[in-house]
Amino acid sequence: MKRSLKKRIAFMFIAIIVVTLLAIGFFHYALLERFYTDNKQKILIESYERINESNSSEDVEAFMTYCSQNGLVFALADEMLRFAGTNSQDGENMVNRLFGSVMNMEKDSTKIRYQTEDYQVIYFTDDVEYLQLFGQLDNGYYYVVRYPIDTIKDAVYISLQFYIMIGCVMLAASALIIWKITSKLTGPVEELSALSKRMAELDFEAEYTSGGEDEIGQLGANFNTMSKNLERAISELKSANIQLEKDIKEKEEIDEMRQEFLSNVSHDLKTPITLIQGYAEGLKEMSQDAESRDFYCDVIIDEAQRMNRLVRQLLSLSQLESGQNRLDMERFNLAELIKGVVNASDIIIKEKGATVMTDCPDDLYVWGDELMIEEVITNYFSNALNHLSGEKKIHISCVEKDGTVTVTVFNTGEPIPEDELDKIWDKFYKVDKARTRQYGGSGIGLSIVKAIMDQHMQKCWAENYQNGVAFKFTLSSR
Numbered sequence: 001m002k003r004s005l006k007k008r009i010a011f012m013f014i015a016i017i018v019v020t021l022l023a024i025g026f027f028h029y030a031l032l033e034r035f036y037t038d039n040k041q042k043i044l045i046e047s048y049e050r051i052n053e054s055n056s057s058e059d060v061e062a063f064m065t066y067c068s069q070n071g072l073v074f075a076l077a078d079e080m081l082r083f084a085g086t087n088s089q090d091g092e093n094m095v096n097r098l099f100g101s102v103m104n105m106e107k108d109s110t111k112i113r114y115q116t117e118d119y120q121v122i123y124f125t126d127d128v129e130y131l132q133l134f135g136q137l138d139n140g141y142y143y144v145v146r147y148p149i150d151t152i153k154d155a156v157y158i159s160l161q162f163y164i165m166i167g168c169v170m171l172a173a174s175a176l177i178i179w180k181i182t183s184k185l186t187g188p189v190e191e192l193s194a195l196s197k198r199m200a201e202l203d204f205e206a207e208y209t210s211g212g213e214d215e216i217g218q219l220g221a222n223f224n225t226m227s228k229n230l231e232r233a234i235s236e237l238k239s240a241n242i243q244l245e246k247d248i249k250e251k252e253e254i255d256e257m258r259q260e261f262l263s264n265v266s267h268d269l270k271t272p273i274t275l276i277q278g279y280a281e282g283l284k285e286m287s288q289d290a291e292s293r294d295f296y297c298d299v300i301i302d303e304a305q306r307m308n309r310l311v312r313q314l315l316s317l318s319q320l321e322s323g324q325n326r327l328d329m330e331r332f333n334l335a336e337l338i339k340g341v342v343n344a345s346d347i348i349i350k351e352k353g354a355t356v357m358t359d360c361p362d363d364l365y366v367w368g369d370e371l372m373i374e375e376v377i378t379n380y381f382s383n384a385l386n387h388l389s390g391e392k393k394i395h396i397s398c399v400e401k402d403g404t405v406t407v408t409v410f411n412t413g414e415p416i417p418e419d420e421l422d423k424i425w426d427k428f429y430k431v432d433k434a435r436t437r438q439y440g441g442s443g444i445g446l447s448i449v450k451a452i453m454d455q456h457m458q459k460c461w462a463e464n465y466q467n468g469v470a471f472k473f474t475l476s477s478r
Contacts, residue, residue: 384411
């Protein structure tokens with residue numbers, strides 16, 4: 001169950017006030033009468049000292065004023081205890097009772113409270129309880145003065161009633177004030193508590209807004225700083241985690257590619273090596289048949305050329321991917337380069353029975369490494385010839401738009417499966433392995449194209465059509 005800090009603080013202060021008021025009330029009830037009586041006793045004694053020291057009419061007048069102000073009733077008697085003066089109608093009666101007090105004849109009705117050699121202070125009861133002092137002055141006269149104790153008790157009772165009434169009012173007012181003060185004090189603490197809960201739930205939009213320059217305000221400012229720092233740290237941690245996941249995934253992909261690469265290289269080299277070894281052994285053991293010897297030698301030469309071509313392509317790809325091949329950027333005529341590649345393949349075009357059409361402006365100048373771009377076009381064109389079928393048409397086009405030239409090499413034939421369009425740029429990936437083996441393909445040509453275009457910071461891609469496939473790449477004309 002939640003225990004409210006505000007209630008606990010408020011109840012604690014209210015309890016302290018209640019205990020304080022009760023303690024004051026208790027001491028008021030228990031000690032005020034005695035305190036009041038002690039005070040009146042001092043007044044009685046002081047009156048004795050004043051009248052005893054009176055030597056002039058001014059002293060007597062001051063003494064009378066003092067008695068009047070303090071509600072004292074006094075009487076004087078001579079050495080023979082005969083009435084000599086008073087400030088009350090009851091003075092003679094006081095002198096008469098003084099005789100009994102001097103002669104110790106009223107012990108049953110009196111109680112000595114304080115005494116010296118000169119005077120006594122007693123409790124005296126005569127229908128009304130009095131605090132009375134009597135004693136002999138230096139001039140031989142007797143002095144008696146008294147004050148009604150009932151007046152003291154009434155005053156104490158009325159004072160206690162007033163105190164209880166005021167105490168209840170002050171308690172209610174104090175409780176209300178304390179509740180408001182604790183609400184103001186604990187409000188920022190409750191806000192900090194809610195803020196810490198939201199921060200624990202990783203909600204860093206939470207912010208302390210109450211402000212203040214005291215300790216709680218500083219704590220709130222520190223909470224805001226901590227929230228921002230935690231948000232930044234977690235953001236950096238998430239970014240680092242995402243990057244780590246990418247790095248791990250990339251490493252796994254590289255490991256897979258390395259294994260696949262080794263597997264493909266081993267496979268592509270194993271076949272020609274096996275053929276070379278087999279035909280070389282057959283050549284060694286065979287008879288002097290010239291026709292068979294020529295056939296064996298041709299196979300060995302072909303397979304050696306295949307191995308040589310594969311190794312050269314691997315070296316070329318490795319240099320491109322490692323950045324060892326520096327681009328020799330120049331402005332050259334792309335149309336003439338395409339025409340040269342087509343003319344160089346004239347014998348193969350005739351063998352395939354292909355129809356080649358080019359649609360490029362005569363003066364189409366672009367920026368790039370001319371030798372590398374020639375290899376790209378050669379790869380595209382060789383790929384088109386090797387996968388030619390149907391109408392056996394190859395169409396090479398160049399379109400310039402906004403400073404970018406798009407070169408397209410289209411050939412009629414079987415489309416590439418859509419889910420494999422992005423994979424054909426991977427090393428050793430072959431859509432139709434049996435057919436690739438037929439024309440001596442290694443699956444590296446398009447990887448080389450991709451590496452060259454990446455170095456040029458240009459794009460290359462393939463698109464399927466109903467009657468064939470188009471391979472494209474871009475170059476800058478500005």
